[in-house]
């Protein structure tokens with residue numbers, strides 16, 4: 111797919127800040143989301159409650175899912191929390207946090223469910239980012 115705003119839109123995604131993260135085949139999307147949410151949680155300046163609390167919540171809940179200690183309701187709440195950040199912060203960092211979280215949950219929901227149902231284990235998850 112050619113790299114461009116319109117071409118990315120045609121395949122159902124977006125170019126965002128023009129940074130592309132390439133994940134190798136076999137990378138666990140849940141572990142990738144945890145890694146990304148750890149970054150956003152760390153980098154949030156804390157001024158806006160939705161960004162400060164939401165990024166922390168997204169990170170901790172994803173970690174809980176990986177450990178097989180979360181419920182399906184908490185998985186659904188990931189979606190609600192990310193939506194609650196959208197449009198409710200004073201800078202675009204909030205959207206930068208929420209949009210990939212929403213994409214991970216929407217595109218890879220089965221992988222999230224597999225950890226909750228005990229079909230996958232955190233210790234076996236791999237993160238291969240290039």
Ligand code: SF4
Nearest residue numbers: 155157158161199201
């Ligand atoms: S949205 Fe921007 S200003 Fe608000 S807490 Fe996050 S980084 Fe800070």
